[in-house]
Amino acid sequence: MTRMRQNRITSRFEALKTEGRAGLITYVMAGDPDVETAFEILKGLPAAGADLIELGFPFSDPMAEGPPIQRAALRALKAGMTLRGTLDLVRRFRVNDQTTPIILMGYTNPVLTYGFGPFAADAAAAGVDGLIIVDSPPEEAAELSDALDVAGISLIRLTAPTTDDKRLETVVKRTSGFVYYVSVAGVTGVKEADAATVAPAVARVRKASNLPVAVGFGIKTPERAAAVARVADAVVVGSALVEEIASAAATDSLAAPKVLASVSALAQAVRMARLDVSVT
């Protein structure tokens, strides 16, 4: 079991490498705008073209998020979502999908409250493959890393434009699966990444970690996703999708088909990105 789980992220990146393209990682918030709609979206993501799934679990004080994901967290909390509820969603998703990697993303306090050991065991049993904890730098993560190692869940680290080469060594220690490069200094969903700075940064992180590098923060459109897909191993899109859920919820229209259509457009752009380069 453990080995299968560990391998979901790795085998997905190996498959992408064979296909010669970057992957699309989509971020949505568990329970946003309500539990059943969130499940419907989650269930539809692989067919729409998401190669890996980041599933946010809500926290009342998400200090690295811009307004879209802040509001998503509040909607999810209002809908009664919890970390336990997030694991339930994953469990339901795994009934029909054994291959798409799921990475949970959020903040320390709900995981600490759950207990690192019990959380890691329950998350692994539910079918979680990786974990990103925004406010847990390596200096504070030893205990969490130990618990995740036992359960066979990858701790995926963030690196930033402010992470210099020396610090990069510390950051990529005890990480596995892939490394998430935060392409702008800022919160999610606000500033746009400067494509010119992304390529050398990705190369730097790849060299230090020997792992695939996913790039996120500030990637909103298929065009931007394609540009990043030319240089990174995966592209993360979150706030733009979350905004669509918000606007659908606000107008009482169906969020799932709308969001999944956007995911398809992004997936297509990411899949075509390197072909475009060879054509032009």
Added chain:
Amino acid sequence: MNAQSPNDYSAYPDANGRFGDYGGRYVAETLMPLVLDLGQAYEDAKNDPAFHAEMSGYMTHYVGRPSPLYFAERLTQHFGGAKIYFKRDELNHTGAHKINNCIGQILLARRMGKTRIIAETGAGQHGVATATVCARFGFPCIVYMGATDVERQKPNVFRMNLLGAEVRPVTSGTGTLKDAMNEAMRDWVTNVDDTYYIIGTAAGPHPYPAMVRDFQSVMGIEARAQILEREGRLPDAVVACIGGGSNAIGLFHPFLADESVRLIGVEAAGHGLSTGQHAASLTGGRPGVLHGNKTYLLQDDDGQIIDAHSISAGLDYPGIGPEHSWLHDVGRAQYVSATDQEALDAFQLCSQLEGIIPALEPAHALARVGDVAKELGKDGIVLMNLCGRGDKDIFTVAEALGSRL
């Protein structure tokens, strides 16, 4: 006469910013290099006599230090117990202890070559103190303040504007002090090159809890020397109110090794601990991680932070500085609470008996000082931090008492 019993209470935090299990640096990777830089810059400044000399000059001539130690004779008579002394930091420039920390941090920001200052504020006292030092040292200043607090504390918003600061109302989350702090962190992570974040309390990622404590310890150092001079001995108890806990840790810290001195922190019990509407993180919370540090927090079963409530906007925070969490667990300090009503009563009592209108924050401390004084009896001495003046609170108090201004 016993010598001081040797202990290492004041040896914390460790190199990782830990007070026992509390503290640390729980921030996003983007901020981590900045937080580490700040730690180094503060260490360098701390070891530089020129930095201390400069700070001391501003403390004397700009802030008005040392603040007096005052014998509250009529309150002492009223309670009929121990002698009550006030450390009068409400007489500082800008009316509270907050300026002590702001002087230290603005000098550090200048030393680090930063050109833009941000801060969070609840009631507005730390915002006013930050705006004040930014005016004095010529820095642009942005203060994040919960939208509901902006509405409640209009005079302080106007003060900050007069001092040249921009006040940004925060509507995210629940629009309170914790959200103002989130928003300041978001600003910092977005403006990593030029911005210095002046945190107002002894909380946040390391080195803030230690640094803010050190800058505020001037109160305890002065008070300890002053009481020794006046009474020829140390007090039996030292009492201070606690929101984030900067005035309390500033007063307590120089007494940590004096084990005969009881340290008593007073949290805000709001409408009462049993109502769930309070701000007593130690009494009514449990350990967790928020705003870059591990500490006691008000939170639900899922680890979501619960909004605090207190009549005093300065105590209205769901967390507490990590050193207090540690002092609580090891038992060196004792933490009690006072309700809104008890604070209002103490506010009026102090005004009428001593001719001093205290801020609602130290009025919480005063609400417990009577009990402590009675318990100690006539031979005892209790020292309380009167850390702010009450001018800012007259509208809140008037409303609570049913008066219209």
